[in-house]
Amino acid sequence: MSKAEKASAIFTEHEHGYSVLSAEITDKMNIIQGNIITGDSISGPCAELDRLMAEAEELLEQMELESRDQPERLRQTLTNRVRSYTAELRRLAKDYSNIKNRVSRRELLGGEGSLSAAEAEERMLDNTELMERTGNRLDEGYRMCLESEAVGAEILSDLSGQRETLTKTRARLRETDSELGRSGRLLSGMLHRAVQNRVLLILVGAVLLVAIGYALYVLFTR
Template sequence: MTTVDLLQEFEQNYSVNTADITAKIGQLQQLLPSERTAAINEIRKLLSEVEDLLEQMELSVRELEVGSSDRNRYENSVRSFRTDRKNLENEFKKAVQRLQRASDRDDLFDDGVDQEEQLIANTERLERTSRKIQDAYRVTVETEEVGNSVLENLTQQRETLHRARDRLREGDAELSSSNRLLSVMIQRVIQNRLILLVVAVVMMFFLLVFMYRAL
């Protein structure tokens, strides 16, 4: 294979690689974040291969006769290829920077969303805590009201018991008085009966005496 044939093959490889690089750079924006790292590494690898091709082309061009049309032509081609490669490398760097800025914006947006979600969660937690405090306060008030009602009922029951006890005491006093009165009345009845009995005995005695004298 002649030097010119080799240079032509290098040119073909260069065209294929640079076309592949251009296509891959254009696809970076559409790739998923998980796929971008592999694509970026692949582009770097292709740029390195293009650099190797250009170095081989430069070595091969030096083998051509100085001043020949082939040498002049391929020297110009190598210079043009180097400029193209430099432009591709710059375009690649810009694409990576754009992706990085977009990723930073996404991260910032995600942080903002996270902060907003955290704020919403904190607000909801605060509202739940406030409701629990209100419920606890309401239960406390209701408990206090029930306690007051129970205390009032107990007070009323105590007063009722006191009144009942007083009535019982009054009843006991009245019963004692009645018992005493009944005892007095019984005693008087007994006394009256005894008096009647004595009177009857005396009358019988006098009657017997009178009858005896009459005989």
């Protein structure tokens, strides 16, 4: 697996983990608001929600780091997703802060008695709105997962095409190297024959010179 493929798989895993955490955070907020309405203790759910918030923030930081290792065309898309998740987590944190502020005001005004009808209706409306936003986030997360899968498949296809091109190029280089080897051997043979011909020509010339010299010598001595 290449570095880009590994980074993409890690980011997708973090993205899925964040979607699960986001749903758990929303569920805990609904539980807290329900406990406020019924007068039950919220200290346990609040502690659990604080932990989930911290985990979500840490996961977003890891997603941001992984997005930097992606190819250029995918990096911006994933960066935008991280920004969207970060903005969503900030909205959840703001909603959580508003809930705690309302609880603090109630405690200052006389403890955790039962809510009035208007307050109970307001809490129910808040819960309904929160659940609708959660459903929208889940739908958006699913859509983004599908987009990530499509982009990942496209990257894998490109890598496969590049690997095939490299394989063909390597094969052509082997053929070229083989042709160059044959050409080198052919040139070496031609050079060897040329040297042999030159040596033979020199020998023939030397024999002719000796024969001519001998003929002249015989001619003049007689």
